[in-house]
Amino acid sequence: MVATVLQEGRIGTLVLKNRIVRAATSETMASAEGLVSDRLVAFYEDLARGGAGLIITGHIYVDRRGQYTPFQTGIHDDACIAGLRRLVDAVHAQGGTIFAELAHAGSQGTVPGVTPVAPSVVANAIFGTEPDELTADDIEQLVMAFRQGARRAIAAGFDGIHLHGGNGYLISQFRSPLTNLRNDAWGGSAENRNRFFIRVYEAVRDEVGDDVPVTARIGMADVDPAGLPVEESVALVRELERRGLDAVEVTYNVMNTYRDNIRPYVGVRFGRALRHLAFGAVGRPYVEEAYYRPFAQAVKAGGASLPVILVGGVRSTAMMDELIGSGDTDFVAMARPFIREPDIARQIVEGRVGPVDCVSCNLCLMHEGRQSLRCWRRTWPDLLRHVRLHYGPGRG
Numbered sequence: 130m131v132a133t134v135l136q137e138g139r140i141g142t143l144v145l146k147n148r149i150v151r152a153a154t155s156e157t158m159a160s161a162e163g164l165v166s167d168r169l170v171a172f173y174e175d176l177a178r179g180g181a182g183l184i185i186t187g188h189i190y191v192d193r194r195g196q197y198t199p200f201q202t203g204i205h206d207d208a209c210i211a212g213l214r215r216l217v218d219a220v221h222a223q224g225g226t227i228f229a230e231l232a233h234a235g236s237q238g239t240v241p242g243v244t245p246v247a248p249s250v251v252a253n254a255i256f257g258t259e260p261d262e263l264t265a266d267d268i269e270q271l272v273m274a275f276r277q278g279a280r281r282a283i284a285a286g287f288d289g290i291h292l293h294g295g296n297g298y299l300i301s302q303f304r305s306p307l308t309n310l311r312n313d314a315w316g317g318s319a320e321n322r323n324r325f326f327i328r329v330y331e332a333v334r335d336e337v338g339d340d341v342p343v344t345a346r347i348g349m350a351d352v353d354p355a356g357l358p359v360e361e362s363v364a365l366v367r368e369l370e371r372r373g374l375d376a377v378e379v380t381y382n383v384m385n386t387y388r389d390n391i392r393p394y395v396g397v398r399f400g401r402a403l404r405h406l407a408f409g410a411v412g413r414p415y416v417e418e419a420y421y422r423p424f425a426q427a428v429k430a431g432g433a434s435l436p437v438i439l440v441g442g443v444r445s446t447a448m449m450d451e452l453i454g455s456g457d458t459d460f461v462a463m464a465r466p467f468i469r470e471p472d473i474a475r476q477i478v479e480g481r482v483g484p485v486d487c488v489s490c491n492l493c494l495m496h497e498g499r500q501s502l503r504c505w506r507r508t509w510p511d512l513l514r515h516v517r518l519h520y521g522p523g524r525g
């Protein structure tokens with residue numbers, strides 16, 4: 130019984146056909162210049178056919194030095210608009226609704242030959258990269274880069290803008306006291322550390338007007354307990370709501386590894402691990418579904434009334450029902466399950482119940498930035514290719 134997720138949902142001015150969101154998942158399918166390829170258009174057309182109430186694109190970089198990996202989609206130049214328009218048109222033709230996730234990787238950028246930028250010279254916790262420190266002028270230019278990115282997204286026909294304010298990327302680096310050591314107007318107090326996010330939001334809102342939904346993925350707390358506390362983020366969500374933010378998707382802020390956010394083998398018990406040959410799950414402690422539920426509850430308990438999108442280990446129709454039925458969230462979002470089953474939303478709408486097929490083995494993540502996004506355990510040739518690429522000679 131999944132009546133709750135089948136209800137229409139509202140985000141700002143938009144009515145969505147159900148409460149299932151395809152969470153942002155980077156595709157590694159653009160050209161070296163960040164332009165949309167035919168393959169990327171086909172990929173999103175397929176997702177749109179799959180029936181999600183809302184599709185959020187993989188993160189799209191607003192500035193060249195904010196690129197995360199090679200072959201990531203860009204929105205840093207007007208030359209990107211035509212390809213993005215083709216992608217959006219393909220989604221709309223299938224009855225889909227799509228938001229562009231605008232992002233800057235900050236010190237988390239991994240493009241060879243590019244020294245990334247960040248609020249302060251703090252080595253990135255995941256990759257160890259030492260960034261260049263942004264000047265006050267650079268920061269103003271980056272606020273403009275997000276604004277220009279929003280302008281291009283609207284020119285391409287996107288239905289809304291989703292700001293990437295989590296998972297250790299630039300906006301989260303400004304917000305965390307561990308990565309922002311500045312003593313000017315952009316660092317120090319919570320108000321100063323939040324300034325970049327608020328300025329970016331205001332610039333985007335000003336650009337797109339009140340009728341276009343603007344939502345955000347927000348890092349609610351750093352993984353390191355000495356870092357950003359959840360209370361500060363709950364207050365920020367309220368502040369952004371006051372300024373017109375249309376929905377919040379909760380996640381971690383600065384992390385030590387991607388597995389903090391993209392947790393392996395969620396909801397997989399022994400029997401299922403064996404049936405799916407997910408041997409990595411055997412002998413590990415059980416990973417609970419919906420691991421960001423406490424963040425969603427904190428937002429609701431903190432008095433915000435904007436819609437909440439809950440991502441992170443949502444893996445069964447019973448849990449989807451429970452999450453929405455309890456009022457802890459308004460939408461459920463999934464990333465990895467849509468890689469395995471692009472039509473998972475349609476299946477649920479048509480009566481599918483139980484767990485999704487994805488076992489969160491994270492092979493998809495291992496190839497990010499090198500091979501195009503796919504579920505590597507769907508066919509034997511892909512699985513063997515994964516083994517060759519990942520463990521064979523010349524890997525990387």
Ligand SMILES: Cc1cc2nc3c(=O)[nH]c(=O)nc-3n(C[C@H](O)[C@H](O)[C@H](O)COP(=O)(O)O)c2cc1C
Binds near residue numbers: 187293391464465
């Ligand atoms: C291969 C891969 C790429 C991802 N790319 C993005 C991205 O571009 N933007 C983003 O906000 N999150 C990204 N994520 C994180 C997911 O949106 C999501 O937060 C995480 O996978 C947990 O949700 P899940 O358990 O439903 O997969 C990515 C995850 C994976 C596995």
